Amino acid sequence: MNPSSLKSRFATRFLRALTQIHARKPICPSSPTEIFRRYRRIKAAADKSMAYSVRSRRTWTGAVLWKLRSRSCGRRSVKTSTLVKSQQAIEKKTRHEKQNKNTTTTTGGHGVGFGVEATASELRELVPGGEAMDYCNLLDETAHYIKCLTTQVKVMKKIADFYSL
C-alpha cells in the first residue's frame, strides 16, 4: 500500500483521532446523549481528517473545516452572537454570489439547459462550499469530493470490520 496515498494519510489521521475520542471516559457511556455526542465527534473527526489529508487545497476542504470550527466554537464559547452574525453575513454574501453566478450562467449557458442549472443548485447544497462556485468548478469539486468520500467510506468500513471481530 502506498504510504503517501490519500487513503493511508486519511487512515492514520483518523485512527489517531479515534483513539483520542475513545480515550475519554464519559460519565455514563451508554446514555443516548453520550452516544450521540460521540457520533458527532467521530463524524467530525472523519471529516476533519479527510479535509486535512487532501494534498491539493480545494474549496470544499476549506468549507468543511470552517463549518466544523464554527460549530465547535459556537458550542463552547459564550459569545455566539458575533459568530452567528458573521456566519449570516457570509451566507448572505454567498447567496448573492450564487444569484449573480446563476444569472451569468443562465445568460451565457444556453447550451446547458435550464433544468441542469436548477439541479446544480441541489448539488451546490450537497458539496460543501459549493454555493459560490460556477458550474464548471462545481463539477470539478464534486469529482474530487466523491473520490475523497469513497476513500473515507472504504477506510471506515475496514476499521469497523476490524473492530467488530
Add this chain to the structure above:
Amino acid sequence: MQPCSREMQAMNPLLNPAQQLPLQDLQSTAHQQIQNPHFDPTASHDDFLEQMLSPLSSCSWSDLKSPWDPPKSDETGPPNVGFHYDEVLASKLRQHQINGGDGGGVSSPATAAIKMMAQQQMMLPGRGVAGMPLSLGSSGAAGSHHQNDIIYGSSFKSPNQQGGEGSMQSLYNGFSDGSLPGTNQTQHFQHPQAPNFGATAGTVMNQSQASGSMTPAQPKQRVRARRGQATDPHSIAERLRRERIAERMKALQELVPNANKTDKASMLDEIIDYVKFLQLQVKVLSMSRLGGAAAVAPLVAEMPSEGGGDCANGGGSIHRNSNGNQTSADNDSVTVTEHQVAKLMEEDVGSAMQYLQGKGLCLMPISLATAISTATCHSRNPNKGGGSHPLLQSNGEGPSSPSMSVLSVQSATRGNGGLDGSVKDAASVSKP
C-alpha cells in the same frame, strides 16, 4: 504595431531580433500546419488555392498565438536566420505545390499574390503590408535555394510592378476583407468555393478603396473557425465552456457507478444521489464505530425522501433520538411535534424529515421501532463488544459487522419494512 512596417522596410533580408520572435512564432506555426499535408499533385490552380488555404482556415488564432517558443527545427530551409519569413511561406508553398511543376503550379501572378496575401494576413495580423513585399521580393531574389522562393519572389514582384505600394496595400486589404467571410464559413474548401475566391479576387480592387482604412485592425480580431461555427468571441468562449463542462461530466461518470451516459440531466441526478448516499454511509459508519454501546439508539437521523414516504405509508412512529435534552418524558412536546410533522408531511416529506432532524428525531416504521425497542431493552446492560449482538439476534440474520447491521436497519426503513428482505439490500449496499 506601427513601427513594424517601417522597420520592415528598413531591413531587408536580415530581420532584426525584435522581429524574429513573431516570425519564429510563424515558423513554428507553419511547421505545425505543415504537419497536415494536404497537397494533391494533379490539381489545377483552383484546387491549389483551396489546398493552400484549407489548413489556414482550419486553424484558429489561438493555435497561431500559443506557440511562443523558439522554432523547433530549421529542417525545411536554410539555417540562415534571416530567411525565416520566406522559409515559412516557401515551405507552405512547397507543401502544396504540384510536384516538380513549380512553374505550372503558380499559374498566374494574381493568384499567387492572393495566396501570399492570405498567408500574410493569417500570420502577421495588422502589420503594414507595404514593407512585406519589398523584403520578400528582395529575399526571394537574394538567392534562396528553393525554386519556390524564386517563383515566389517573381510572382510577387509582378503585382508590385502593377501599381506599386498603393495597389499592394489595397490588394491586401481588399482580399482580406473579401476572403474572411468566405474562409470563416468553411473548413475544407470544396470546388464550389474556388469560384468564390476567384470572384472575390476579381472584386478586390473594387472593394478595396471603401474598406481600406478599416481592415488593418480587423484581421487581428478575426478567428478562423471550424466549419459551421461562428467566430464571435462570445460563442468561442461558450464553446470552450461547454467542452470543459462535458469533460468534467465524463470524469464524474467514471467515478459514479451506474453511469447511464445517456442524458446530462439524469446523469446529474445520479451524481447527486450518489453524493447523498456516500454522505449517508459516512454518517452510518461513524455511528457504528462507537465501540461498545448499542449503535441502535442514535439511529439514522436523515433519510431519503422516498424512504420517508415509505415510512409514512407504513404508519410511521416517531422514535426519540436524544439531542442532549434528556427530558424525554414530555408527552406534550411529543404530541406537538407529532402534529407539526403530520402537517408538514402533507405538503412535503422532505421538509418533514428536515424538521425532525433539526429536533434530533427520525422517522421509522412501527415494526422496526418495536424491534429496536426490544433490542435496546437487551442492550441496556451491555458488555463492551456485545452491544450490537442483540440487534443481530432480533433481526434473525447474521451480518458479519456492525456496519452491516446498521445498514440493514436503515435499508429496511427505506424499503418495505420487511427485515428479511433487507438483507440483500444491505449486502448490496455494503459490499458493492
